[in-house]
Amino acid sequence: MRAVSLVPSLTEAVAVTLPGVLAGATDWCTHPAGLDVVRVGGTKNPATDRIAALAPDLVIANEEENREPDLAALREAGIEVLVTEVRNVPQAFRELARVLAACGARSRPRWLDEAEETWSAPRPPDRRRTAVVPVWRRPWMVLGRDTFAGDVLARLGVDHLYTAHPDRYPKVTARELRAAAPDLVVLPDEPYRFTAGDGPEAFPGLPCALVSGRHLTWYGPSLAEAPRVLAGALRAAGR
Structure with a gap:
């Protein structure tokens, strides 16, 4: 599996869970530190020709962070594009599991279970x-x-x-x-x-x-x- 991520948070999620899967990421993908992949431009202006040259099996995108014309250009080049939508915390966990499974994860990583548990019972604030x-x-x-x-x-x-x-x-x-x-x-x-x-x-x-x-x-x-x-x-x- 070779993937390119156009979403910084998803780049981090894939890189720490499936080392070696990412072939490319945006210039804004700063985590994990020392990530050594081909940089493909910004989230709003990725170099679609550079992405195509990497011959990825999958490009990971987000409906808010990335522009549809860029994603359409990648699809026209024959590349599969997975587009996530994250508007709240529960949806984030569902989409993270979907992305990791699409990238080849056979089970949920421990960090994802721990994060979901952390958010499942938030401490009530003293006052809103x-x-x-x-x-x-x-x-x-x-x-x-x-x-x-x-x-x-x-x-x-x-x-x-x-x-x-x-x-x-x-x-x-x-x-x-x-x-x-x-x-x-x-x-x-x-x-x-x-x-x-x-x-x-x-x-x-x-x-x-x-x-x-x-x-x-x-x-x-x-x-x-x-x-x-x-x-x-x-x-x-x-x-």
């Missing part, structure tokens, strides 16, 4: 809080309806205020975000790399939680430690 969750700046974009990251936060006791918005990633001005009066602002370090000096200054007077984007938005081995890592960052912001 509201938040706005920017994922980009210039222009400001936030989590909207039906997102994996939104479901992760909800399971940790944080309800983001744009969950009923008709768009999944609406553009909203910083002034509007402040006017929404959230209990806190959650700022991940990807896809936009929010830092202590780039993001919190736009929300004076509001607690800001700088969180790991990998733990908030990736569905892979990081799921096992995500509740602990994220809960710690959220608690710190509430002090």
